Structure formats: C-alpha cells, structure tokens
Amino acid sequence: MKYSQSLSHRKMLQSSTGALLLLLPWFGGLVLGEISNDFSKCLDFFYKATPPQGFKKAGYQPICQRYKHKYRFASLYHLQGRTPLYSAYNITFEKGKKRPPPNWKYEPQLAFPKDSPDMQPFSSKTPKRVKKSQAVREDYKNSNYTKGHLNPSMHNKIKADREATFTLTNIVPQRAGSNGGPWKGLETEVLERFKAYCKGSMYVITGALPYTTERRINNRVSVPEYMWSAYCCSSYSSSLPKSMKNFFPTHAAVGRNDPDSGEEIVPVDPDANARIRGYDVRRMSLQTLEGILRRRLRTPTLSLFTGQCQ
The missing domain is CATH 1.20.5 (Single alpha-helices involved in coiled-coils or other helix-helix interfaces)
Incomplete structure (x- = not known):
C-alpha cells in the first residue's frame, strides 16, 4: 500500500x-529579459535605486539595456516616436579609451518578446517586425540628422559598455551643429567635473524634449527640439573651488537642436561661430530643468532624482 x-x-x-x-x-x-513594465532589473543606474517619477507611462517602454549578458544602462523608450525619452547611466572613465566603431544595434524584444534579452547588431536585412517596432539605420540616411547618443560612449570606461551605447534605442535625431558642437562640449565638461570632484557615483539622466507639434524623419522617428541632461553626485569633494559651488550635488542643462526655435528656453548667442550658431546650451539648476520638463511634458509631479539628490 x-x-x-x-x-x-x-x-x-x-x-x-x-x-x-x-x-x-x-x-x-x-524572467530574463530587459523588456518589462518597470526598471526593477537595472535599478543600479538610478540614484538610490529610484527611477524618475512623474513621467507618463502610456506609450513608453522601460528598457534595461543589456549587452553581452550584462545590464549596461537604462532607457525609457517612446514606442510611437521610435526614440528614447531618456537614458540613465553611471559615469565611469579611463584615460585613453577610444571610441569603438559604430556597430549599430537594435532591441530584439521590442519586435519579438521571447527573443534574446541582449541587444543585437543589425544584419544585412532588417526583419519587418524590427523595423515596425523601432528605428533602423535606414531612417537616418539622407535625413540631415546625426545619430545623437543620450548615453555617450565617452562617459563609459569598459569597452563593452561603450559598445552598448551604439544601439538605436539610445539614439535621437540630432543636428550636427549640436552633436559635434556645444552639446559635445557639455558632455566633456560633465566628465571633467566627475573626474575632479565626484567622490562616489555620478548618476546621469539625459533626454530629448519633443516639439509641441511632433516632427519626424522618414515619417517614423521623432525629432527633439531640445536635448536635456542632469546629474546627481551626492558624495563630492569637501574643498570645492568657489567656481564649482553651484555644480554640486546636482546640475543640469538644456541644448537647442533647432537653430530656428524660439529663445524662451535657451537664448541664442549671436556672436557664435556660424557652424554652431543656434545650437546653444543653457546651464541651469536641477529645479529649473524640472520646471521646464513639467511645463512642456505636462507632468506636474516630475522629479528626476529622489530627494533632489540630497
């Protein structure tokens, strides 16, 4: 029995x-993939493991950007616009590291939910479901826009981390005058502050601000009117020079991506070199940036760093 x-x-x-x-x-x-309803698998890229609060959820997809079996950074992806609203990452750096070749990648799980959780390089022929779900390389051809990184390669130390930034889910259409001009200057400036004064992690959130009336390249990919960025370094040098007092623990900036836009958010320097005129970057406090984002995105409770990084 x-x-x-x-x-x-x-x-x-x-x-x-x-x-x-x-x-x-x-x-x-x-269980394994990076595509889910939240950032629970990659909270290390956010200050105190807390993603920005107040952004609208409808139409956006959180992505824990995974490459070679490791999470590298995080992005909030606008599905209809086929661009990220923002990317969040931690700055790391090693002198002498070179920019890797632009081997462009896509997010398989946006097209095939049960596919690989790692970003994949584009092949010679792009599957239709991939093209339907996200931007592809052909979208940028003859568009008069460069591929603008939100998480820039230069802010990453490890080779694989740098390679991972070359995914189109981390890219927005950016004018060359901005990408190679004042905005690049801002990225270099932030990196120098991190190296000189930040004693712990520097959390960065960089995003795109769309036009009030949406514009697209190839009738597919949303073009930002402005770029924006903010950082949080809660542990920094106790002997900051007077010139750096207003840059810690947080600071922010907004950059023009259209030389013909109005000047209510970022004024234009009329004496700037013709190549970069109209692509000015305005430095500002975190609170000022959050106010701009709340008004333009109609998100009254928006907060980028919990507790204002205090």
Missing part, C-alpha cells in the same frame, strides 16, 4: 515538473 502511494506521488511530481518545464519558455521574457 505504501509503495503504491509512493509511486503515485512520484508520478504526480514528474507530471508537475514536466508541466512547469513546458511553461518556462512562456515566462522566459519576463
């Missing part, structure tokens, strides 16, 4: 285990 019960119980366990193994592939994307 006992043997019969034991055999029956063993068969039930085997049956249950088999059923569970059959179900695992259906849950694989949720």
